[in-house]
Amino acid sequence: MFRSPLLILLPLALSLAACSSPETPQDAAPRPALVVQPQGADALMDIFPGEVRARYEPExxxxxxxxxxxxxxxxxxxxxxxxxxxxxxAEDVGLELDAARARLASARADHQLAASELDRYRPLLERGVVSRSQFDNVESRFQAAEAQLKQARAQMDVARNQAGYxxxxxxxxxxxxxxxxxxxxxxxxxxxxxxxAVDGDREVRIDLPEQDVDRFQVGDEVTVELWSRPGDTFPGHIRELAPAADPASRTFEARVAFDNDPVGAELGQSARVLVHGANGEDTLSLPLAAVTADDGQPYVWVVDPASRTLRKTPVKTGAYHAERIPVLDGLAADAWVVAAGTQVLREGQKVRPVDRQNRPVHLNGADGE
CATH class of the missing domain: 2.40.50.100 (RNA polymerase II/Efflux pump adaptor protein, barrel-sandwich hybrid domain)
Known part of the structure; x- marks a missing residue:
């Protein structure tokens, strides 16, 4: 039977289309990528919540x-x-006070009797009517009565103080x-x-985790911000650091004093203490979301300024901070790094750099668009 040429060419065209290569990432439209540049060590900062307390708090x-x-x-x-x-x-201390008064009255009476007896025996001794030993016994009883009177007075003072306590x-x-x-x-x-809470100086109490306490010492400069006055910061320093951890929370209590004039902070107000974690003048830092890891090796996605393609760049990092992470090696200070969505990026992928307001970022040396 005779077949139409169109029916013969159609399967051939379909097979050729199936064998064609898929679209490469370079051919796809560039996707937007939030990019940032590394900041200096001053951007590293730990934040500790705290509470405004009085400097002196006697129990x-x-x-x-x-x-x-x-x-x-x-x-x-x-x-x-x-x-x-x-x-x-005060019933018991009142009874003790009454007993002390009675002992004092008895001791005073004994002392008066011993004194009068001594006065009678003295002229008798001078006339030789009584012996010296008899006079010594009377004098000894007088001295004992005098000592008992002093003891009774002291006990009376103690009982009076106890009643006041x-x-x-x-x-x-x-x-x-x-x-x-x-x-x-x-x-x-x-x-x-x-x-x-004694009137006067105010300070902020914070709790330091045990893994961070070795970084701090008395006198370290910090910055204090009150929750009721956001953006209004005050210089301060660590005035006191607990030598032992709290047995319940396993944290170390620290007291932060304000360096300037009274700031008008009220007792119990919430505050936060900002601690700069500089590790050296040449240390760079990135947002936490910019750094990821592959088999334990941290890396970042660096944008090539000329081609606007991504390059996987291994880096050496330091200890993580509250919002940023220090980069100790492997990254240039003028590099542009992708700061979001790093888990879905690919090597050589072309991107369209934008800032946090989704505005285009013109990279140094870029060809522009």
Whole structure:
């Protein structure tokens, strides 16, 4: 049977189309790529959240043990020096005071009797009516009575002080920061009842993880920013660093003092401490998203300025920071690096560089578009 030439050529054209090579990445339209250049070591920064605290926070406790009968203040109350904060049940110390008064009265009476007896025996000794040994016994009883009177007076002073210790008073002007006991609770001598935030200097308390604490020392300069005043930063320094980790959180407490005049920070305000992590003047840094790894070897995608194609570039990195990572070797300071979507890129892929506002970036030495 006779076949049309069109039917013969159609399968041939289809087979030739199937054998043609697919479109290469270089032939595809350039995809946009967010690019950045490395920044200096000053861009490296760790951020630690903190809380505004008073520089001096004494723990207030009774000097004697007993049952708390009244609590006169609570957390947040402003107190003045000498103001009563809590009271113990004073029944026992009152009885001790009464007993001390009775002992003092008895010792005073014994002393008066011994003194009068000594006065009677002295002229008798001079006239030879009594012997010297008899007079020495009377004089010895007088000296013993005098010593007992001094002891009774000292015990009276102690009992009077103990009665005064039943009232816990504020040692300075300030604000009650914490309350650790309640009315009806039995406390021991020295057990903390309140924590007082003394008026005056303010500072920021932060917690440092144990893997980072070796980087810090007292006197290191930092920057403080209050959450209520974003963008308004204050210079500060590490004033105090705990020598041991907290047993619960396994972090090291640090206190950051403000270097300038009072900043108007209130107790309990949230703050954050920014610590510059420079590793040397020549150290570069990149955003965390710009660095990826293949079999444990970190690398970045560098854009060739002339061809606008990607080149996989191995780099040596340092310790990761909060938002950036230091690049110690393998990257030039003027290189353009892809900072997002690095996991879907390919070697030799052509891209269209843009910034974070999706605006075209003109690379140095690029041919332009």
């Amino acid at each position: 207030l406790a009774f000097r004697i043990g007993g049952k708390i009968s009244r609590r006169l203040v609570t957390v947040g109350d402003r107190v003045e020096q000498g103001q009563p904060l809590a009271e113990l049940n 039943a009232v816990l008073e504020a040692p300075e002007n300030g604000v009650i920061a914490r309350r650790l006991a309640e009315a009806g609770q039995v406390v021991a001598a020295g057990q903390t009842v309140f924590v007082l």
